[in-house]
Amino acid sequence: MANDLLEKVTALCKRRGFVFPNSEIYGGLQGFYDYGPLGVEMKNNIKKLWWENFRKNYDNIVGIDGAIITHPKVWEASGHLDGFTDLLIDCKKCQKRFREDEIKGKRCSECGGQLTKPRKFNLLVEASLGVIEGEKRLVYLRGEACQNIYLNYKNVLDSMHFKIPFGVIQIGKAFRNEITPKQFLYRQREFEQWDLQWFVHPEEADKWYQFWKEEREKWYQRLVNNKKNIRLRQHGKDELAHYAKIAFDIEFKTPWGWQEWEGIHWRGDWDLSRHSKYSGKDLRYRDSGTGEKYIPYIVETSGGVDRTFLFLLLDAYQEEGKGKEKRTILKLHPQVAPIKAAVFPLLANKKELVELAKKIYQDLRIDFEVAFDDIGNIGKRYRRQDEIGTPMCLTVDFQSLDDKTVTLRNRDTMKQERISLDSIKEKIQNSLKVK
Numbered sequence: 001m002a003n004d005l006l007e008k009v010t011a012l013c014k015r016r017g018f019v020f021p022n023s024e025i026y027g028g029l030q031g032f033y034d035y036g037p038l039g040v041e042m043k044n045n046i047k048k049l050w051w052e053n054f055r056k057n058y059d060n061i062v063g064i065d066g067a068i069i070t071h072p073k074v075w076e077a078s079g080h081l082d083g084f085t086d087l088l089i090d091c092k093k094c095q096k097r098f099r100e101d102e103i104k105g106k107r108c109s110e111c112g113g114q115l116t117k118p119r120k121f122n123l124l125v126e127a128s129l130g131v132i133e134g135e136k137r138l139v140y141l142r143g144e145a146c147q148n149i150y151l152n153y154k155n156v157l158d159s160m161h162f163k164i165p166f167g168v169i170q171i172g173k174a175f176r177n178e179i180t181p182k183q184f185l186y187r188q189r190e191f192e193q194w195d196l197q198w199f200v201h202p203e204e205a206d207k208w209y210q211f212w213k214e215e216r217e218k219w220y221q222r223l224v225n226n227k228k229n230i231r232l233r234q235h236g237k238d239e240l241a242h243y244a245k246i247a248f249d250i251e252f253k254t255p256w257g258w259q260e261w262e263g264i265h266w267r268g269d270w271d272l273s274r275h276s277k278y279s280g281k282d283l284r285y286r287d288s289g290t291g292e293k294y295i296p297y298i299v300e301t302s303g304g305v306d307r308t309f310l311f312l313l314l315d316a317y318q319e320e321g322k323g324k325e326k327r328t329i330l331k332l333h334p335q336v337a338p339i340k341a342a343v344f345p346l347l348a349n350k351k352e353l354v355e356l357a358k359k360i361y362q363d364l365r366i367d368f369e370v371a372f373d374d375i376g377n378i379g380k381r382y383r384r385q386d387e388i389g390t391p392m393c394l395t396v397d398f399q400s401l402d403d404k405t406v407t408l409r410n411r412d413t414m415k416q417e418r419i420s421l422d423s424i425k426e427k428i429q430n431s432l433k434v435k
């Protein structure tokens with residue numbers, strides 16, 4: 001199943017309204033995707049989980065939402081204009097493009113053709129600002145979202161009256177001219193990142209680095225079924241950014257090998273020092289207790305929302321049974337699942353059953369994302385909900401009219417139990433508690 005897992009998940013995403021190829025009617029645009037009705041719910045659930053983890057568990061972490069376009073000098077200071085490059089190699093025969101690190105051997109892996117020498121490509125996506133030709137200004141769509149946090153570090157510090165250590169979080173879009181967008185949502189040209197930038201005293205950076213590395217791994221572990229598919233990998237010396245003392249990636253075992261999910265980076269004083277130098281502004285922090293002035297060190301945890309979305313689907317996708325009994329299930333964590341419960345009348349043509357089922361549905365939708373379905377037989381409705389990861393289905397039958405109970409059917413075990421109408425909300429609520 002491993003090799004076609006990605007294809008199956010991609011097909012399911014389109015069929016069931018999770019993710020659509022962007023501009024499909026015009027032949028698509030490589031590296032861009034649109035989230036559909038179920039996808040946007042699931043993506044919002046994931047983002048909410050990430051956001052609330054920081055906002056509800058730590059007193060000194062606050063969020064920002066920065067603009068996608070910033071002053072172009074930002075990208076000079078950050079080093080992206082000079083250093084944000086990939087090496088690109090073309091096949092002279094079939095014209096296929098490769099990143100240098102994708103090349104194995106001396107010839108094209110597709111057709112055996114001769115390869116060009118590697119050429120440097122900057123990954124920043126350019127845009128032009130202004131309306132009058134000749135006066136337009138070259139700007140860049142942000143290549144990484146975190147720059148807005150560095151730019152606003154002093155604003156946050158002053159407006160929130162924080163002391164070090166403190167953190168700033170952000171979820172936002174980033175754009176990269178990736179040479180080879182591929183593997184569905186894994187490598188796109190427009191994608192969303194989530195970052196925590198944690199500002200610390202230089203002497204405390206080691207301690208906090210360890211802390212966030214462990215916290216972030218645990219956080220991802222909680223969301224997956226197969227914990228063995230997550231690991232921490234330390235960067236070798238040759239992979240380290242020049243300012244980094246240490247770097248780890250949280251990786252996920254995809255059908256195409258272990259891949260980065262989130263990076264835990266030691267950024268030292270690199271970012272703030274550079275912005276201080278290029279802007280001419282003093283970005284030092286002053287400790288009000290000791291009077292010490294210093295540029296804080298930064299520990300960063302930077303991950304991908306779309307990668308999280310894809311990896312959770314890869315982790316959740318299962319096929320069970322054979323022939324008529326065959327079913328596809330998304331074993332998503334109930335908090336991640338786009339729909340929390342589905343309500344069915346046993347028979348679509350029995351008015352009393354439909355009325356009661358609709359009433360239950362209307363009542364539940366005030367608090368939860370729920371679905372109503374009366375199309376086809378119950379077995380088919382279960383299969384449809386399994387395929388989109390709905391943790392429970394509630395069926396109204398004739399007994400429900402007498403004793404105010406429904407049948408609750410569990411997605412993973414397929415076990416059924418009779419529960420009272422009064423206890424439905426509590427059941428859903430309990431299923432949403434983080435494991």
Ligand code: ATP
Nearest residue numbers: 178186187188191193260261262263302303304307
């Ligand atoms: P990679 O080595 O896979 O290109 P990176 O090291 O360049 O990733 P970072 O710059 O550290 O990635 O970005 C932080 C996170 O953003 C990554 O861990 C990943 O989850 C996500 N990300 C980076 N590039 C892309 C992309 N092209 N499409 C989707 N998500 C991405």
